[in-house]
Amino acid sequence: MLIARLIADTATRETRLDALVDALKGEGAALASAAMLAGEEVLELRFAQGEPATVLAAIDRHFAPADMLVSRDTIAVPQVFVSDMDSTMIGQECIDELADYAGLKPQIAAITERAMQGELDFVAALRERVALLKGLGESAISDCLADRITPMPGARTLVATLAAMGARSVLVTGGFHHFADSVGAMLGFDRVVGNRLEVSGGKLTGGLVGAITDSAVKAAVLREEAGERQVSLATGDGANDIPMIEAATYGFAYRAKPKARAAANGRVDRGDLTAVLSLLGIPRKDWRGA
Numbered sequence: 052m053l054i055a056r057l058i059a060d061t062a063t064r065e066t067r068l069d070a071l072v073d074a075l076k077g078e079g080a081a082l083a084s085a086a087m088l089a090g091e092e093v094l095e096l097r098f099a100q101g102e103p104a105t106v107l108a109a110i111d112r113h114f115a116p117a118d119m120l121v122s123r124d125t126i127a128v129p130q131v132f133v134s135d136m137d138s139t140m141i142g143q144e145c146i147d148e149l150a151d152y153a154g155l156k157p158q159i160a161a162i163t164e165r166a167m168q169g170e171l172d173f174v175a176a177l178r179e180r181v182a183l184l185k186g187l188g189e190s191a192i193s194d195c196l197a198d199r200i201t202p203m204p205g206a207r208t209l210v211a212t213l214a215a216m217g218a219r220s221v222l223v224t225g226g227f228h229h230f231a232d233s234v235g236a237m238l239g240f241d242r243v244v245g246n247r248l249e250v251s252g253g254k255l256t257g258g259l260v261g262a263i264t265d266s267a268v269k270a271a272v273l274r275e276e277a278g279e280r281q282v283s284l285a286t287g288d289g290a291n292d293i294p295m296i297e298a299a300t301y302g303f304a305y306r307a308k309p310k311a312r313a314a315a316n317g318r319v320d321r322g323d324l325t326a327v328l329s330l331l332g333i334p335r336k337d338w339r340g341a
Contacts, residue, residue, distance in 0.1 A: 052124055053080065053098040055106050056088070056330050058322060059117040064094060071113040078105045090336075093329050103316055120301060120317040120330040128331060131277045132213050133295060135269070135287035136224035136231055136245075138167075139305050140206045140238060140324075145230045146180055148199045152191040155183055169290030169310045173225060173265050181248065185257025189250050192229045200230065202238060203305075205324030210239045211340025212328055213284070223272045225264055225291050239340070244272050270294035286327065287311060303327055 059067070072082045080101025088095055098106065103121045110119050120126065137144045150159035159180045166176035210220050222235040223244040235243040247260040262268075269287075273295050277283040285292070285299035288307040293314045296302030303317035305324065312318055319326045328338060 052083075053101045053103065053106060053121065054124070054126055055096040055098070055110065055119065055121045056093050056126065056332075057096075057110055057114055057117045057119040058093055058326060058329060059114045067113045068094070068096075071109055074109050074113065075101065075106065078102075078109070080106060080109075088329075088332055090334050091329055091332075093332070107316065107318070116321045118319045118322050118326040118330060120303075122301065122316060126301075126330075126332055127282050128216050128333065129213065129218055129284035129301065130281040131273070131283040132210070132218050132220040133223055133269070133273045133276060133283065133285050133299070134220070134240075135289070135292050135295075136222055136234055137226050138203075138288045139286050139292075140203055140222065141234055142201050142203050143199060145195070145200065145226045146184075149187070149191060149195050150180070150184065152195060153184055153187045159183060167289035167291070168308050169293075173291045174263050177225060177246070177263065177265075178259070181255075181259055182257040184248075184255045187255045189253050189255065192248075196230060196233055200234065202234075203324055205322075205326070206238055207340040208338050209324045209327055212333060212338045214239060214241075215337075215339045216333070218284075219276065221272060221276055223264065223269050223295070225266075225269075242276075244268070266291040266294045270298045273298050284327070284331075286324070301331070 080098045083099045084097045106121050144163050147160040150156045162176050165171045220240045221242040222240040224231050227248050228245045231243045231245040246264050249256040249258040249260045283299045284301045285295045286303045286305050288305050290310045296315050301317050302315045304312040304315035305319050
């Protein structure tokens with residue numbers, strides 16, 4: 052059994068659904084049932100057979116923009132939630148905002164964008180950007196946190212609702228503990244994994260301390276937390292999130308770069324992070340933290 056859920060424009064849903072079903076018949080995915088989830092604006096489609104990638108592509112063609120999730124057999128509340136931070140749980144890229152205090156935002160933001168698109172090696176791009184911040188006062192970090200870093204809409208509700216249902220949450224970032232520890236505490240994460248900026252004499256040295264949290268570490272954290280049996284959820288937006296997204300039971304690309312979006316079986320392009328809750332089938336009456 053293949054299950055597809057989507058949040059789409061109700062005015063055109065019926066017409067588009069007919070076209071979608073016809074298209075998928077030709078792909079060997081015959082529709083077994085279609086129903087709205089109780090109390091939600093989520094359309095659930097069940098197919099006796101079919102491939103997730105095929106169904107995702109067909110939904111894209113016929114319903115875009117639509118937030119969606121495709122999974123085999125069943126969709127359950129996850130027991131482990133692992134998420135990226137920058138441009139996923141918060142609305143900013145921390146290193147880009149910090150760079151503005153050094154007058155280097157356009158230069159560093161351009162490198163960040165290419166790294167998130169998967170055009171540059173992540174570790175090399177990280178070291179290059181951190182090196183450019185050499186000499187910046189450590190106080191700029193606290194100023195940046197206070198003045199510029201804001202939660203993504205729906206982030207608190209997503210974390211709090213999953214926690215209320217017994218899920219453990221981990222914030223894992225290619226960014227920095229100087230930011231992530233505060234963000235993790237603010238949003239209610241149980242654990243934070245990230246990189247550490249080196250500071251000496253109250254200033255950034257342009258280096259990092261310890262091992263680098265890269266795409267492989269993100270995926271390893273998810274596997275470590277979930278083990279072999281627990282249902283897992285991951286959210287991310289950039290190329291360095293792809294292994295983590297692919298390793299999760301439900302890997303969501305949140306307003307993501309094309310490569311990350313293509314790797315995900317869940318996609319949120321239109322709504323905020325509470326769309327993940329709707330697609331998991333968690334009714335609004337059970338949401339927390341709003």
